[in-house]
Amino acid sequence: MKKARISYNGSIHEANEWEGQLQLDDGRIVKQSEVVWLTPVEPRTVFALGLNYADHAAELAFDAPTEPLVFLKGPNTFIGHDAKTRRPSDVEYMHYECELAVVIGKTARHVKKEDAYQYIKGYSVANDYAIRDYLENYYRPNLRVKNRDGCTPFGPWLVDASEIENPMNLKLTTHVNDQLVQEGTTADMIFDIPTLIEYLSGFMTLSENDVILTGTPKGSVDTAVGDVIVTEIVGIGRLVNTIIGDEVFTNR
Amino acid sequence: MIKAKMKLLGSNHFESIEVDPKNNTFTIGDQSFHTNDVQLDTPINGTVYGTLLNYKGALEQLGNQVHEKPYASPPKAPILYIKPVNTFNRQGEGIPIPPDVKHLEIGASLGIVIGMKAGALNEETAVNYIAGYTIGNDISIPHESLFRPAVSYKARDGFCPIGPWIVEKNQIHDPDNLTIRVYINNELKQENSTINLIRKVSQLLVDVTEFMSLNPGDVLLTGIPENAPLAKIGDKVRIEIEGVGSLENVIVEEQSFIWRGAQ
Numbered sequence: 001m002k003k004a005r006i007s008y009n010g011s012i013h014e015a016n017e018w019e020g021q022l023q024l025d026d027g028r029i030v031k032q033s034e035v036v037w038l039t040p041v042e043p044r045t046v047f048a049l050g051l052n053y054a055d056h057a058a059e060l061a062f063d064a065p066t067e068p069l070v071f072l073k074g075p076n077t078f079i080g081h082d083a084k085t086r087r088p089s090d091v092e093y094m095h096y097e098c099e100l101a102v103v104i105g106k107t108a109r110h111v112k113k114e115d116a117y118q119y120i121k122g123y124s125v126a127n128d129y130a131i132r133d134y135l136e137n138y139y140r141p142n143l144r145v146k147n148r149d150g151c152t153p154f155g156p157w158l159v160d161a162s163e164i165e166n167p168m169n170l171k172l173t174t175h176v177n178d179q180l181v182q183e184g185t186t187a188d189m190i191f192d193i194p195t196l197i198e199y200l201s202g203f204m205t206l207s208e209n210d211v212i213l214t215g216t217p218k219g220s221v222d223t224a225v226g227d228v229i230v231t232e233i234v235g236i237g238r239l240v241n242t243i244i245g246d247e248v249f250t251n252r
Numbered sequence: 253m254i255k256a257k258m259k260l261l262g263s264n265h266f267e268s269i270e271v272d273p274k275n276n277t278f279t280i281g282d283q284s285f286h287t288n289d290v291q292l293d294t295p296i297n298g299t300v301y302g303t304l305l306n307y308k309g310a311l312e313q314l315g316n317q318v319h320e321k322p323y324a325s326p327p328k329a330p331i332l333y334i335k336p337v338n339t340f341n342r343q344g345e346g347i348p349i350p351p352d353v354k355h356l357e358i359g360a361s362l363g364i365v366i367g368m369k370a371g372a373l374n375e376e377t378a379v380n381y382i383a384g385y386t387i388g389n390d391i392s393i394p395h396e397s398l399f400r401p402a403v404s405y406k407a408r409d410g411f412c413p414i415g416p417w418i419v420e421k422n423q424i425h426d427p428d429n430l431t432i433r434v435y436i437n438n439e440l441k442q443e444n445s446t447i448n449l450i451r452k453v454s455q456l457l458v459d460v461t462e463f464m465s466l467n468p469g470d471v472l473l474t475g476i477p478e479n480a481p482l483a484k485i486g487d488k489v490r491i492e493i494e495g496v497g498s499l500e501n502v503i504v505e506e507q508s509f510i511w512r513g514a515q
Contacts, residue, residue: 138305
């Protein structure tokens with residue numbers, strides 16, 4: 001089942017996909033274009049992986065890591081499907097990153113790889129934008145690059161784990177203004193999902209609605225104000241985001 | 253007496269209290285308690301952010317390294333990290349030390365508690381967005397390199413005692429001039445002052461909210477002074493911040509530590 005959290009007619013609802021439309025938790029059927037999409041879960045702790053695809057690591061001139069490169073993201077950075085993300089006027093390189101998002105379903109502590117899938121509630125898509133102008137070599141990638149307001153679109157759906165036969169073999173693509181710019185498969189992850197759950201739960205407790213953003217393959221290019229960015233994972237969802245400029249922000 | 257807010261363990265709401273930060277006592281109505289008499293909860297519901305290298309002495313200790321690989325240049329914008337919710341810990345609770353680790357680094361930090369949604373602040377009005385101040389013990393497993401995020405060193409369960417309460421903003425005359433002391437087994441191990449912050453409280457809020465907004469209830473830890481003391485299993489750790497109070501915890505075996513939030 002594909003589930004969403006949306007705002008419609010002044011209140012927040014859970015919804016299911018219903019023949020291309022949405023069935024709200026109060027029974028109403030509405031068009032997908034009539035709702036405001038919220039993130040499919042309210043994320044608790046969010047982990048993101050850097051350099052978790054060998055081709056992307058090479059593209060950024062790094063050797064593939066020997067231990068997962070993990071950083072954390074705060075709630076300010078998440079926005080839903082079909083939203084707008086700010087590109088500051090002074091930056092030269094802001095790129096998308098299409099990523100498979102893994103949503104944890106229950107408390108996980110010292111989980112072994114072979115048991116890891118039991119702890120997954122479902123999957124979604126995230127676009128983990130980065131603004132490379134702000135990179136610094138302390139706790140890199142630093143939060144100024146990776147934790148900006150609205151810079152992590154997440155959604156549209158939470159797809160139940162039982163519906164995805166093999167999450168380690170899903171095709172990812174990114175299109176900018178309908179042009180294909182990024183293409184890869186989750187089969188190319190350096191640290192696969194069970195390994196990541198074993199690694200993280202080995203030193204800290206994971207809980208329901210913790211989210212792991214599993215990294216992005218190669219194909220990062222700059223984006224411009226007005227660009228429509230579509231990050232898509234086959235069988236999981238198609239996440240749309242539009243880049244906007246500083247002009248609409250009166251305090252910038 | 254000083255106005256503050258606290259949360260009792262098991263309670264969902266904040267209680268307005270008056271505290272004596274020197275003796276760590278407080279009164280509710282006409283009844284008086286010591287922090288050891290009651291079970292206080294972490295007085296925080298939001299996201300906790302730590303700030304790296306925000307003490308002059310801490311940056312100075314890196315010396316020329318800041319110009320060398322891998323850092324290449326001194327930090328420009330504030331370098332933040334997140335202490336996620338599994339790290340939250342409370343006054344009086346044990347801090348778990350992993351079996352293969354000898355010492356934990358004690359990170360005494362003044363915490364700014366946010367009162368209103370704060371984005372793109374300016375120096376003149378930044379203080380209006382503060383609800384109050386608290387004490388954070390930003391625990392780390394000692395690590396040398398600051399190049400990559402230190403999640404496995406800093407985000408373990410129970411690695412961020414906070415409290416014992418939130419002192420209301422207007423009760424602190426000058427947050428940029430507060431003495432911070434760390435005692436281990438009642439012996440003074442570290443003394444510093446927020447006067448040595450590179451980015452003072454208002455400046456830090458301005459520079460952080462330039463790139464990310466803070467929500468009501470979030471905490472911005474202002475930084476850890478240089479020469480953070482080490483503690484081993486069984487050690488009693490007390491952080492005192494002038495005008496705010498003191499936060500006390502004991503280092504315990506990881507196996508014996510049951511993280512209350514996951515129960």
